[in-house]
Amino acid sequence: MKRIIAKRTLRKFWEKYSDSEKYLKTWYETAKSSNWKPPIDIKETYKNASILKDSRVVFNIKGNSYRLIVKFNYDRQWAFIRFVGTQAEYDKINADTI
Numbered sequence: 001m002k003r004i005i006a007k008r009t010l011r012k013f014w015e016k017y018s019d020s021e022k023y024l025k026t027w028y029e030t031a032k033s034s035n036w037k038p039p040i041d042i043k044e045t046y047k048n049a050s051i052l053k054d055s056r057v058v059f060n061i062k063g064n065s066y067r068l069i070v071k072f073n074y075d076r077q078w079a080f081i082r083f084v085g086t087q088a089e090y091d092k093i094n095a096d097t098i
Contacts, residue, residue, distance in 0.1 A: 002077040
């Protein structure tokens with residue numbers, strides 16, 4: 001991905017949940033260096049990722065302790081972080097619309 005918007009969201013989260021830091025940093029570096037085109041490319045890297053409608057993908061972070069929702073623009077190679085939270089927080093949102 002050429003651009004990931006916004007790393008600040010991840011940073012704020014790992015400052016609150018320090019055990020997520022290395023996992024979110026790994027996800028960020030992997031995504032930044034990837035050239036995912038169709039969503040299936042993501043599944044080759046992250047087998048447990050869930051592909052949703054509207055170019056959204058849910059990533060399990062730290063063994064499913066946390067969830068990360070990212071909306072992709074595959075043509076421009078942009079990734080928009082839409083949500084990062086605990087499993088309990090994830091259960092309270094609509095991943096298709098956040």
